[in-house]
Amino acid sequence: LSVGEQQRVEILKALYRGAALLVLDEPTAVLTPQEVDDLFITLRRMAAEGHALIFISHKLHEVLAISQRVTVLRDGRVVGTRPTAGATKTELAQMMVGRPVILQYEKTPLNMGEVLLKIENLVVRGDRGTDALKGVSLEVHSGEILGLAGVSGNGQRELAEALAGLRPVKSGRIILNGVDVTHASPSVRIANGQSYIPEERMKDGAIKDFSVADNFILEDHAKPPFSSRTFLNFRSIRQVSERLIQEFNVKTPTIDTPIKNLSGGNIQKMILARELSRRPKVLIASQPTRGVDIGASEYIHQRLLEQRQAGTATLLISEDLDEIRALSDRIAVIYEGEIVGIVDGKTATTEELGLMMAGIRDKTKA
Incomplete structure (x- = not known):
């Protein structure tokens, strides 16, 4: 089972047992908006019947919608507790990171250019031996962010890996910056600007x-x-590393610190720094803010918007619908390995996207 499917099973098991105390850790991460509404109805009913519920989430609007009290943790310590009534997302976000946080982004006008990434009728096998992608076709233009929304386990991971050259393609084509890279290695894709x-x-x-x-x-x-012939240039490696650490605000004791000792947010910023330092023409960003705090998420979002302004064609694959809606110029929705619709990011509603995530096809083309 995928991570999302496993999580849904755990929610069902806990609800079935009728637990007196139910601890839910990011329970809506893999649910459609309609499924979240249904879950909240159940949780409210359980609370009314006398059950105690602890709801752990980074989605501030859900915390405000479901809870009576909210406690904020930062660096393993309790920062404060507030009654939900009267609390705001802005206040909670500032408590979480210790500084004001931008929750809504002002995007520059869309300047969509030529198609830099073209996916034609892509069919890719999943780990179970069946087709995880069933004829996916997408185009990503320079200067735009195309968001790919969907519930976990509907082919997002297989698509990202196929585009990166990490999973073989059964049929279809991937055209990167005018070059057919369908069966090319990751290094060839990097050389062509991805x-x-x-x-x-x-x-x-x-x-x-x-x-x-x-x-x-x-x-x-x-x-x-970084190297000359067969020898590494350690001076250049150090200089570039130190510059990227400063430029991307990566918090690390030294450049020689093992990467495993950094926080998740700083590891993600290191990866972001490495990938963006190549000045890509096409960027595949798969779950770029998963498992990082709201401060790191804000930083990553700002960098993605900077790439958009610089003319990069970005495919943003995310299960966080708020992230998709905040950043995307167009939004494609994937369900069971197929694209069920593409809508305008400015006009798409949560309800519309939720229905598409459940497999109800949209006839609108953006």
Whole structure:
């Protein structure tokens, strides 16, 4: 089962047992908006019947919608507790990170250019041996963010891995910057202007026992300025690493610190720094803010918007509908390996996207 399917099973098990105390850790992360509404009806009924519920979430609007009291933790310590009535998302976000946080972004006018990433009728097998993608077709233009929304386990991971060259393509084509890279290696895709922020950062994005500096030069260690012929240029590696640490605000004791000793948010910023330092023409960002705090999420979002302004074609794959709606110019929805619709990011509603995430096709083309 996928992570999302496993989580849904756990929710059902807990509800079925009629637990007196129910602790829910990010229970809505893999649910459609309509499924969230149904879950909240059940939770309110349980609370009314005398059950105690602890609802752990980074989605501030859900916390405000379901709870009577909210407690904020930061760095393992209780920052404060507030009655939900009267609390605001802005107040809670500031308590979470210790400074004001931007929750709504002002995007520059869309300047959509040529198609830099074209996916044609892509069919890809999943880990179970069946087709995880069933004829997916998408186009991503320069200067736009195309969001891909969907409940976990509907082919998002397989699509990202196929685009990155980490999973073989059964049929269809991937055209990157005018070049057919359907069966090309990751290095060929990088050479043609693609960068990739993977879903599982410690599996596909970093080597945990390598230092911060070593992880900065992954994929580029054999290229100038990091090497000359067969020898590494340690001075250049140090200079570039220190510059990226400053530029992307990566908090690390030294560049020689093992990457596994950094927080999730700083590991993600390191990966972001490495991938964006190549000045990509196409960026595949798969779950870029999963498992990071709201402050790191804000930083990553701002960087993605900067790439949009610089003319990068960005495919944003995320199960966080708030993230998709805040950043995307167009939103495609995937269900059971198929694109069920593409809508305008400005006009799409949560209800509309939720129905599409449940497999109800939308006839609108944006």
